[in-house]
Amino acid sequence: MWSFSHIADFIHEWLSSTFNPTWTLIIEMVIAGVCVIGLFAALGLVLVIMERKVSAWIQIRLGPNRVGPKGMLQSLADTLKLLVKEGMTPSGADKFLFNLAPFIAMIVAMLLFAPIAFAKDFQLWDLNIGVLYVSAVSSIMVISILMAGWSSNNKYSLMGAMRSGAQIVSYELSAGLSILAVVVLTGSLSISDIVMSQADGWWIFKGHIPVIIAFIIFLIAVTAETNRAPFDLAEAESELTAGFHTEYSGMKFALFFLAEYMNVFIVCAIGATLFLGGWMPFHIGNWEGFNHVMDWIPSSVWFFGKTFFLIFVIMWFRWTFPRLRIDQLLNLEWKYLLPISMFNILLATLMAIMGWHF
């Protein structure tokens, strides 16, 4: 069947026959970089218009409907506007850190793309500790937020950054523990192994109760980790104007905005990979006929379908729930999510040892 790996193999063979190995590697890295940047731009545009439409329909509004057919070119117009705006640096700001912060946010988002399996045999870097890599790199995000808040010379920015620090540091724990439930059941940290282990059913069905609890905790924790409502204390428009990116304008603001959406995409991709089978089609045990029919749908469609479903769920959270206070936020993590996920991982371990999963 048609797949990305054929194209990749073809390009690799052609490059190896034309250039020496070093140049082949460099050119392949450039191609991968260009693909990631292209994917960034495309996803940014799609996610922004999706967010605006979803929010509008949930709030019984129409949303953007003037630019292009049904308003679908609105985000393109917004991007153009942001590109031509002046990127100001406030006086009294630490200029170097102020200008560096949005790039760190972007670099973190780009690094996170490396281990994600977008389709069958289509992965930038299949490293054997993929899940650990993702949870480690995603915590660098907090440095860019703290940097932006600290260097802005603005009390709102600083407050937003400090809240965000407390939030991300605490919610990483339960996100990590809920990921561990699947890792325990699979016995591997590699993304491709985790996807292959779901060939006879996704973990959310195979692992029943512990994995469902882990999935819910994962969704709550990553919503908090990406600073989205109901956990958007770091931005909190109504309290802190815009939190850590109050002083940013033009393209520097756009980079933060894009990095936020990229992080949402990545955590949803990880969630889809761990719990919903990644690019693996919907398979049920040994039903050969049914599984074969499901295989006809391309694996990239399965991956993006699941990811966008999870993105929709996170947007649905955002436009339904009111924002938590900082003490409620930390109570939720330390008194509820963390004990439950610790208990849950014991349950998952017991289940893996006794073989109670399907």
Add this chain to the structure above:
Amino acid sequence: MFIVKYIKDILGAVKSLAIGMKRTLYYFTHHKEIITQQYPDNKDTLVLPERFKGEVVMPHNEVNEHRCTGCTACELACPNGTIKVVTKFDITPDGKKKKAIDKLVYHLELCTMCNLCIEACPSDAIKMAQTFEHSVYDRSQLTKILNNPGSKIMEGVE
């Protein structure tokens, strides 16, 4: 028991969050309920809600009579001095002096559409109109006199 309360708290929270999400999913999937008006495009067919408050007006009947007795209840009820009642004294046919309004001055630029004057009025002389295209080039055009020139109080309104 602490642990029972703990688990009950969690289940209650999950249930109430699910109720909220069910409501927003209902809105998300029912586009017919959208309340946005496509304003400049549907100017001819625009239907405003009954309770929409656009500006204070004083209705007059065909023979140019209103129901205002000049009691200044609206002026007293107004929180920011939007209404000013200028009274005069009419001479009734039997020679008595009777209080009546000369002008009821209404400053649209100050009005917050709080509806307190309408609720305060004992004789239903003023009401809220549904007009809303109020922009003008000069601020003085927003100061309006609500009673028509030469209007009188309606028979039987005290």
